[in-house]
Amino acid sequence: MEYKKVSDSMVEQYHIILQSDINGVGRLFGGRLIQWIDEVACIVAKRHSGMNVTTAAIDNLIFKEAAYVGQTIVITGKITYVGHSSMEIRVDSYVENNKCQRCPINRAYITMVALGKDDKPAETAKIKIETESQKAEFEGAKKRIIYRKQRKNEGF
Numbered sequence: 001m002e003y004k005k006v007s008d009s010m011v012e013q014y015h016i017i018l019q020s021d022i023n024g025v026g027r028l029f030g031g032r033l034i035q036w037i038d039e040v041a042c043i044v045a046k047r048h049s050g051m052n053v054t055t056a057a058i059d060n061l062i063f064k065e066a067a068y069v070g071q072t073i074v075i076t077g078k079i080t081y082v083g084h085s086s087m088e089i090r091v092d093s094y095v096e097n098n099k100c101q102r103c104p105i106n107r108a109y110i111t112m113v114a115l116g117k118d119d120k121p122a123e124t125a126k127i128k129i130e131t132e133s134q135k136a137e138f139e140g141a142k143k144r145i146i147y148r149k150q151r152k153n154e155g156f
Helices: 028-051 133-151
Strands: 003-005 012-018 052-063 070-081 088-094 103-116 125-130
Touching: 003 052, 012 028, 028 070, 028 103, 052 125, 052 133, 070 103, 070 125, 070 133, 088 133, 103 133
Parallel strands: 003 125
Antiparallel strands: 012 070, 052 103, 070 088, 088 103
């Protein structure tokens, strides 16, 4: 089985918040941010697997700060874990000021599934762990998988 490095599939995406991205109270609409997060996770998973992918779960979505019209949003994604066909992607979102300083506004973990030519789950490349940080993310992902299965079994 092929192995790929975390850096091979990392993504960084930028958005300027427009009026059409704002909710009724003048802040970035959470649904828009979730769309951007899902897109970044999809690109990371496609880069890693070299296949079409589908979103299986979005969890641990925590909104830390608000964002407003005219601000720049930076969204980064990296793979943290690979199973047989599933991949966990960590996506961090930031507001970037005019001095390129970033303030975190969200972190999410997304489970993506690689799809073969028959549109069924297909085995994908494994992850090559190269740093202590990557190892910590990988080990944390194992725990999150247990929690996801537990929530699924409990009907959540």
